Amino acid sequence: MLMTTIFKKLLSQFVFNNQKNLNMSSDDIPIEGNGNVIFGCEIPDEILLQIFENLDDYILVKYVPLVCRHWHEISKTWHLWKARFIKRRNIKVSKGRMDRFLSSWDNPLVVATVQWLCVNSDRKPVNFNILKNPSGEQGFSHWKVQHGGDNLIVEETPNGCDPIPEETGLPTQHCFVSSYALCRRSQSVSLYRDLGFKPFVLQVLEPSLIISEWVSARFDCGAQSMIQVSVIGKKENPTVFITRWKDSDFGRVEWYKMWKKVNYEELPDGMHTIHFKNLSQDTQFWAGHYGAKTAGSSVVLDISTD
The missing domain is CATH 2.60.120.260 (Galactose-binding domain-like)
Incomplete structure (x- = not known):
């Protein structure tokens, strides 16, 4: 709870009060203030990762990378998103695909795809039936x-x-x-x-x-x-x-x-x-x-x- 409160305050300070950050590219994200010092306390990367692992997917993708260059890099690490797969989202991905994700993690499209899977997991776009009313419980609705x-x-x-x-x-x-x-x-x-x-x-x-x-x-x-x-x-x-x-x-x-x-x-x-x-x-x-x-x-x- 304390870590979450600190994060929200910091995020509000760096992003919500600086709306121009929303239009930044990764090259524009400030290098100074590397994000490990929060209200005068130095926070190890391991603690930041624990905080990030418990954030909403949309916030992690949309806002966290805009705080600073360091947070941008941490928010896109393979360790973080693999943990979200396994611990939080229960998205079943074959071993071959997981290995391919890891070997191609320097490809921005691979990172964006894994993030997309987590953000859209509630829509069940993969590994679930995409047809509606499959047996007629709702009459001929959707058919x-x-x-x-x-x-x-x-x-x-x-x-x-x-x-x-x-x-x-x-x-x-x-x-x-x-x-x-x-x-x-x-x-x-x-x-x-x-x-x-x-x-x-x-x-x-x-x-x-x-x-x-x-x-x-x-x-x-x-x-x-x-x-x-x-x-x-x-x-x-x-x-x-x-x-x-x-x-x-x-x-x-x-x-x-x-x-x-x-x-x-x-x-x-x-x-x-x-x-x-x-x-x-x-x-x-x-x-x-x-x-x-x-x-x-x-x-x-x-x-x-x-």
Whole structure:
């Protein structure tokens, strides 16, 4: 508490009362008064690091570097940001990426990327599903739907097949249910607008794309389902990834996970938008809702594995 109070007073003195500092470049930051002397007391770097480790990410990125050249250098050290990864933010980053961050820490874009991850961690841009309403708990909210047959519907509990298993990690038993003609639902995510990504962040992180969805069929009717994910980048035509399921290949009643991992090298340059589409129906042309049941539609930008 005492250290935090001292810091706030010092920060107010150096920054908030000197608004021109906000427009400074790193070369303009004053060298004199190296920041280790606070109200006449010399503070070791180890103590400053402990204070910095407990500050809000935004303050650490936006204001601390402007106090003086010494604080600017300390606020960008690998030790500080690695500690924030491990101790405070629980951001899971693969060993390969962590090693790459360390070896490239003299690159300002790498530093900015790690800082961006911490500042934006509450938005869950990586290692979490970026699709909303993945199982229909909110009806068709966030989905664009093209109905076929007797329309796509949502069941609160799946009829005619096994319950959704616990291993899915889904919080409810809701699922989308298709009909005798093709039912489509789609959702687009802008990596820049919706998740706050910067182009350089994606280039530094090199995330993999993990696409998945759980699917099942009734005991008394055949069904099929397909995931089609389009990744839009610099080129006019998107890069499309597809995974399919059919009851004749995998069986009915039980739930099966459609899954595909796309490495970063396979993704288009300058990717900025991801478009997810599910296409489902039955295979016997029965009136009603005897088509494929789907839940847990998921697209994850993964940095937890190499």
